[in-house]
Amino acid sequence: MPLITVDISESSWGTMRLAIIAALVILLILYFCFRSFLGVFLPLLVALLSSLWVLGFVASSGKSVTMMISAMPVLMISLATAYGIHFLSRYYEERHNLNPLEAVNTTIQNIFIPIFMSAITTMAGFLSLTAAIVRPMTEFGFFSTLGIFFAFVLATFLLGSLFTIFPPVKIHQKFSYEANDVITRLLRLVSQSILKEKKVILISILIIGIISIAFSTRVKTESSMESRLGKESKIIKTMNYFNEKFGGTDYLYVYIQSKNVKNPYVLRQMKKIEDYSKQLSALGEPSSITDFLIQLNNAMENKNIIPANEDKIDNLWFLAGDNAYIANMIGEQNDETLMQIRTKDMTSTALNQAINQMREFIKNIPQQVRKTELSKINEEAKPEYYAYLVEEIISSLEAKSVKLNNKEELKEELIKIAGTPGSEFKKDSEEFSNEILNVSSLEIEDLGIEKIDLLPILTSYTRDNKSPDDLIKDLTEKIKLSPDDAVYLLGILEDSKIIVENREKVRFAQLSTEKLTGQNLKDEEKDILWYLMDEAIYSPDNNGDIEVSFQLTGIPVISDKINNSLFKGQVKSMIIAFIAVAIMLMIQFGSLMVGLLAMISITLTIITAFGTMGLLNIDLNIGSIMVASIAIGAGIDYTIHYISRYKNELTRRSKIEAMKITLTGTGRAIVFNSISVAAGVFVLGFSEIKMMAVFGKLIGSVMILSVIYTLTLLPILLNNIKLKEEERSEIKL
Amino acid sequence: MKLNYKIFILTLLILLFSIHIISAQTLTVEEIIDKMDERSPDFTTQKTISEMTLIDQKGKEEVREMLMFSQKEEGDKTSSLVRFLSPKSVKGVTLLNLNSSEKIYLYMPAYDKPRRIAGSSKGDEFMGTGLSYEDMSMDYEDKDNEKKLLQETEKEYRIEIIPTGEDTSYKKIILSVDKEKFYAKNVEFYDTSETLTKTLEIVNIKIDDQGKITPMEIEFTDLMENKKTKIVIKEIEYNIELASDFFSIRTLSKPTL
Numbered sequence: 001m002p003l004i005t006v007d008i009s010e011s012s013w014g015t016m017r018l019a020i021i022a023a024l025v026i027l028l029i030l031y032f033c034f035r036s037f038l039g040v041f042l043p044l045l046v047a048l049l050s051s052l053w054v055l056g057f058v059a060s061s062g063k064s065v066t067m068m069i070s071a072m073p074v075l076m077i078s079l080a081t082a083y084g085i086h087f088l089s090r091y092y093e094e095r096h097n098l099n100p101l102e103a104v105n106t107t108i109q110n111i112f113i114p115i116f117m118s119a120i121t122t123m124a125g126f127l128s129l130t131a132a133i134v135r136p137m138t139e140f141g142f143f144s145t146l147g148i149f150f151a152f153v154l155a156t157f158l159l160g161s162l163f164t165i166f167p168p169v170k171i172h173q174k175f176s177y178e179a180n181d182v183i184t185r186l187l188r189l190v191s192q193s194i195l196k197e198k199k200v201i202l203i204s205i206l207i208i209g210i211i212s213i214a215f216s217t218r219v220k221t222e223s224s225m226e227s228r229l230g231k232e233s234k235i236i237k238t239m240n241y242f243n244e245k246f247g248g249t250d251y252l253y254v255y256i257q258s259k260n261v262k263n264p265y266v267l268r269q270m271k272k273i274e275d276y277s278k279q280l281s282a283l284g285e286p287s288s289i290t291d292f293l294i295q296l297n298n299a300m301e302n303k304n305i306i307p308a309n310e311d312k313i314d315n316l317w318f319l320a321g322d323n324a325y326i327a328n329m330i331g332e333q334n335d336e337t338l339m340q341i342r343t344k345d346m347t348s349t350a351l352n353q354a355i356n357q358m359r360e361f362i363k364n365i366p367q368q369v370r371k372t373e374l375s376k377i378n379e380e381a382k383p384e385y386y387a388y389l390v391e392e393i394i395s396s397l398e399a400k401s402v403k404l405n406n407k408e409e410l411k412e413e414l415i416k417i418a419g420t421p422g423s424e425f426k427k428d429s430e431e432f433s434n435e436i437l438n439v440s441s442l443e444i445e446d447l448g449i450e451k452i453d454l455l456p457i458l459t460s461y462t463r464d465n466k467s468p469d470d471l472i473k474d475l476t477e478k479i480k481l482s483p484d485d486a487v488y489l490l491g492i493l494e495d496s497k498i499i500v501e502n503r504e505k506v507r508f509a510q511l512s513t514e515k516l517t518g519q520n521l522k523d524e525e526k527d528i529l530w531y532l533m534d535e536a537i538y539s540p541d542n543n544g545d546i547e548v549s550f551q552l553t554g555i556p557v558i559s560d561k562i563n564n565s566l567f568k569g570q571v572k573s574m575i576i577a578f579i580a581v582a583i584m585l586m587i588q589f590g591s592l593m594v595g596l597l598a599m600i601s602i603t604l605t606i607i608t609a610f611g612t613m614g615l616l617n618i619d620l621n622i623g624s625i626m627v628a629s630i631a632i633g634a635g636i637d638y639t640i641h642y643i644s645r646y647k648n649e650l651t652r653r654s655k656i657e658a659m660k661i662t663l664t665g666t667g668r669a670i671v672f673n674s675i676s677v678a679a680g681v682f683v684l685g686f687s688e689i690k691m692m693a694v695f696g697k698l699i700g701s702v703m704i705l706s707v708i709y710t711l712t713l714l715p716i717l718l719n720n721i722k723l724k725e726e727e728r729s730e731i732k733l
Numbered sequence: 734m735k736l737n738y739k740i741f742i743l744t745l746l747i748l749l750f751s752i753h754i755i756s757a758q759t760l761t762v763e764e765i766i767d768k769m770d771e772r773s774p775d776f777t778t779q780k781t782i783s784e785m786t787l788i789d790q791k792g793k794e795e796v797r798e799m800l801m802f803s804q805k806e807e808g809d810k811t812s813s814l815v816r817f818l819s820p821k822s823v824k825g826v827t828l829l830n831l832n833s834s835e836k837i838y839l840y841m842p843a844y845d846k847p848r849r850i851a852g853s854s855k856g857d858e859f860m861g862t863g864l865s866y867e868d869m870s871m872d873y874e875d876k877d878n879e880k881k882l883l884q885e886t887e888k889e890y891r892i893e894i895i896p897t898g899e900d901t902s903y904k905k906i907i908l909s910v911d912k913e914k915f916y917a918k919n920v921e922f923y924d925t926s927e928t929l930t931k932t933l934e935i936v937n938i939k940i941d942d943q944g945k946i947t948p949m950e951i952e953f954t955d956l957m958e959n960k961k962t963k964i965v966i967k968e969i970e971y972n973i974e975l976a977s978d979f980f981s982i983r984t985l986s987k988p989t990l
Contacts, residue, residue: 300844311843314822318841332793442838442847446982488983495845 022683023048026081026676033183033672034088038168042159043084043676049158050150051076054143063139076147079122081680082637082673083115083155089669091163100167108160114644117588118637119152124580187667187711191660194715201712209604212611219614251554252283252355254339254362258548261330261337262313265538266548267293267306268392269365270339273550275399276361277341282354288339289329292320304527308534343554355552361399362550370544372537385537386418387411392538396528402521410516417509418532425504428463430455432500436462439496440489447489453479458493468494502533578602581636589643597717598639601709605635608709609702618694635706638670642714650723659715667711674707762880765890768915774945776971778804782818788961797823798967800990804975806832812980816990829985840985847985888912914938916946930957939969 023044030040054076090111094103126144193201254273258266267290274286290306296316298304307313320326330337343351372385390411394404404410426432436458437444437451444451457474460466468490475486509529514521538546581602586595612618645666649658681703684696780802787795797820803813810833817823825842840847879895890910896903904927909919916938922931937950947969953962984990 299850300841300848301846307843309843312841315826315841315843318817318823318826327789439846442849442982499845 018683018687021686022680025679025683029676029679030081030085030672033085033676034092036168039088039092042088042162043081046084046151046154046158047076047080049154050080050147053150054147057146058143076144076151079148079677080151080155081676083119083151084159085673085676086115086641086666086669087111087155087159089666089672091159093665095168101164104160104163104167107163108156110645110648112156113588114641115152115156117584117644118640119148121581121584121636121640123148124577124584183668183671184664187663187671188660190667190711191663191715194659194712194719195656198716201716205604205709205713208611209607212608214611215614216607216610217614219610219618250343252277252341252343252358252552253554254288254341254358255551255553256337256339256548257335257551258546260334261289261548262310262317262334263546263548264306264308264310264313264536265369265371265546267313268396269548269550270337271306272365272396272399273358273362274339274341275396275401277358279399279401280354280357282344282350283341283358284344286339286341289320289326289337292326293317296320303530304524305530308531308536310536341554358552362552365550366540367548367550368540368542368544369538369546370541371546372539374535374537383415383419385539386415388537388539389418389531389534390414393528393531396531397521397525400525400528402517402525403519404517406516410513413512413516414509414529414532417505417512420505422498422501422505425501425508426462426497427504428459430459432504433459433462435500435503436493436496439499440492443489443492447481447485449479449481462497506530506532574606585636585639588640589647591723593721594643594718594723597714597721598636598643600717601639601706601713602635604709604713605702605706608705609698612701613698618698635702635710638674638707638710639714641666641670642710643718646715646718647723655719659719663711663715670707670710674703678703762882762892765882765892765910765915766880769910769917772915772944772946774941774947774971776805778802778971778973778975780968780970780973781966782968784965784967786961786963786965788963790959796820802973802975802979802990804980810835814980814984814990825988827985829980829982831980838982838985845986847982883907885912889918914940914946916948931955 026047027040027044030043034040087107091103091107094106098106123145126141126148254270256266256270260266270288271290271294274288274290277283277286293306293313293316294304296319297307297312300312300316307316343354374382374385377385393414394407394411398404433455434451437454441451444454457471457478461471461474471490471493472483472486475481475489476483481489506526506529509532510521510526513529578599582595582599585598586592589595589598642662646658646662649661652658653661678700680700681696682700685693685700687693687696780800782798782800785797785799787797789795798818799815800818801813801815803811806812811830812832813830814827815830816825816827825840827840829836829838829840829847831837837850838847839850878897881893881895882890883893884891889912890908892908892910894906894908896906902924903922904925905923907921907923908917909921910916911918916935918935920933921929922933924930932954934952934954935948935950936952937948939947939949941947947966949966949969951964953964955961978984
């Protein structure tokens, strides 16, 4: 992980370098717009100074440069330039009619309010990001807000004082109303279309809106490292390498709590969870204390299961527990343990699905059970308890991905087998006797006798149902054992016989299961049928004394949570921003109607942005999800500048004239602004970090979209309502 | 399956009581070692009840009480039977070691059948203790081992033993032998990079009428893992009567010994 972090940091610095490229691109565009050195230098000065101030602030507050903050200079340059552009544009416009000092005064009078308003709304947009639960985004929101404030202060006060002290001598022709350059012509065309082709524009906007809504439903949330960084990223390649070599870099953990996690019921459920996790392609290699215990149990009695007997587990633990690794897997009070599962898949969708399936599986495990000793219940009640045993067998087999057809029939059959005494599985064959001898081989060897000599004696004993005394007689006479040794061996052989009968019983159950389900069981699946021999039954009971809880945790679960909170946080911040901006606009323009109209173009911008994401299959992630908030914050500027100017012009002119002059005057500034901002953020599209690249392209598109909506829809809408200023101009006329 | 300290205890106890280290009044290493051998008790069978305390890195203690029988067999080999008496979770677990780990059997009361388990190889570490057979074998009288008197102080001799066997895990072992009583008070184990990794200290001894010395309290420290194992002998009897087939599987699963 440290290596990967270094890689991310390097990419972050790469993004910082993009800031310089963004600055150069904006520089070129500004030169194209203003055709003067000052026109290039001053807006950029505002942007550079404000981002410098913010970075200084980041550093002095002891925060580190995160992936998000590294994008800030680019963003700052793109957004803060706008204030400079509006100031310059207006100042140049005024300079055609006024002397330098008057021009500065008029500009500030006219521009202070809209810049202030747009700064406030943009700040509100960014500030809404701080509502996000994810820290990098909160910090990003906070520092961006600060940056916008710095830019506002610089654009008004710094530029104002600069122009007072060093007024530019020559102003380019195109800042007069009579200009005839490309942008002016384009804007005139827009104003003519608005007057003549109102319906066409409205209908096209409506169609785009509807299509966007349709596509926006296709936007998926995706926040895996891969989608954030891109498949070709060095980091992802490294992680994929580790994934392949070591079966996953992240672990999913199941945290198990119980009064005693070494309880057979708890351990068996853990085993089931492990088995189930193996079924899910995104997960693999589960491990926990159960594996060791099962292995040891297999060494002790050839059964690959967790024994139902607590004493057996205690005995096994005595062997396993001295291993430091195993000892550390369990809490000091034996009340907690951990299961570890590797995650193989990098896409969060597959992983989320696996996590949800795990959750669902765990949810179905009874968390409170009662233990009943089979020996303590009377015969009639036993089948009821066997049903619990069989239930456990079936769920364990299903966890091992055994498909069980005829489940009900199987249940009945297994309950019947469980209730059949072991002695009924006794066989008269030599094979059967041989198995008894094999089970007793250690003791037989210890007595210094041969199995082969015992075989005929034992076979006749089991086949002819001889009495124990007969066997002792045979042993003392035929094999010359001392009476004492013979009694001892009898005991051993009787014990072994029970073991072999039980083996036969389980073998019978295995065959029946295979026959009923129509499939062959693997060895470890067969071993599950040993549960039929359990002497202790665990049944779900709300008053049971055995309680257990399973909790999924680990980085995959946490990032799943983050994704969810991210999404919710973002939706929340979007709504907050939207409402805040609407209220602010209403207050600022002193009109409910104007505020609402302004929101229409912003809403459309957001909808179109989401539509584009759906169309281009861009997933909603930590970066692209911010688009909506930023669309509100940044896009609102155009609206504010347009409406302020329009209202201002309305006091002097007719509606149509006001619209025309606003479009060519402020419209130009808006277009300059949007082109430079868009170009600036588009530079981010070259970032090595995929998330950043998508973020850049998306914001860039949103800026352009926003300007189109502002300059077409807004004039049409405003044209159709009656404003206070209009009344005033009518009175004047 | 590695069998942790059950086997280790077994070996530890057997070997500590039969330290074949010989010593002499003064001068040569050989004489010192001969003298040590003289001081160790002569016995063919013994029975001990001891208490072992495992102390892990966090200082967590675990106490186990056990009963042990051992008997010297032909060719310097030892058979032994160890049964755990407490705690409850391990009560009755019994280990049978025949002819110095030629065969090892395990009996656990929850499982009816005894099992034969593989013996550990010389350098294998016993889980939980950080000790190996080799550590405990104290097979210093091996003629091949190089022995050297490093230092003679007022109270002790410091003897360096350089194991020459091929599969040894130690570069050297240093014994501090009590000058008056002739027993190894302290043993230091140095690994192949000459780092002190383990120490064994005899904290308390018992001297019988014949002047024979029995260690009663032993403290073993694993410096690498920061673990300690303390063994306190609560009862010890030498040359007790044992049935000829005592060291057998039959005894292993007997409820009382």
